[in-house]
Amino acid sequence: MNPLSLLFKKQYVVEEKVQSLLRFLEDMAHLYQAAYRAYLEDSTEEFLQRNQELREIEKKMDNLGHQIQMTLLHESLMPNSRDDLLWFLTKLDKVPSSFKHSLGDIILEKPEIPEGLHSPIKNMLTHTHLAVKALAHATDSLFSDLRSVRQHVEEVSRQESEVDRIEQKLLEIVFENKKYDLAIQYQLKGILKQIGRVTNLAEDVADAVLILATKHST
Numbered sequence: 001m002n003p004l005s006l007l008f009k010k011q012y013v014v015e016e017k018v019q020s021l022l023r024f025l026e027d028m029a030h031l032y033q034a035a036y037r038a039y040l041e042d043s044t045e046e047f048l049q050r051n052q053e054l055r056e057i058e059k060k061m062d063n064l065g066h067q068i069q070m071t072l073l074h075e076s077l078m079p080n081s082r083d084d085l086l087w088f089l090t091k092l093d094k095v096p097s098s099f100k101h102s103l104g105d106i107i108l109e110k111p112e113i114p115e116g117l118h119s120p121i122k123n124m125l126t127h128t129h130l131a132v133k134a135l136a137h138a139t140d141s142l143f144s145d146l147r148s149v150r151q152h153v154e155e156v157s158r159q160e161s162e163v164d165r166i167e168q169k170l171l172e173i174v175f176e177n178k179k180y181d182l183a184i185q186y187q188l189k190g191i192l193k194q195i196g197r198v199t200n201l202a203e204d205v206a207d208a209v210l211i212l213a214t215k216h217s218t
Helices: 011-040 044-074 079-092 094-109 115-141 146-176 182-216
Strands: none
Touching: 011 044, 011 094, 011 115, 044 079, 044 094, 079 094, 079 182, 094 182, 115 146, 115 182, 146 182
């Protein structure tokens, strides 16, 4: 099977930029997990530092994504291939945005997260990180080995399912606990949904990767 990079005359220019984009994405996943853990452990200074680092990387990703889009528009690509990749980049951009918005809500609301939820939330964050890493590997495989794309996409799905399972269990705990008033319950629901949204988006992007791999392996 020919890797997707063979569609490009200047394939290495595009491939190197996409590789950098994926490394930034993995860095953001790491910082997101570290920032959230710091918040749960009342390490406010570390939380704010990690959040700032994440936002700086997100800006770099925006700039790099724009560069890739401009390169694609000036490459000698078949229109369908170019449009496929631009469509994919638009989907991918939603993942770093979800990291930023999730932490932004924490900064704005400053929720008091019950200690009993800390451990399962940290578990959710671990699976979120693994899902994004698998997504990066799947995307990287578009340019190297299309045959391995599916296994990485399936790994994203497995991690998303685990996050979804933990999220549902925590929501049941929150709404069954009569000690929490309705405002607290819905605030906690929003927090959990935001974490879950990251892996939902990662799975959506992974599905797009699989579509591209299937389309360009024939």
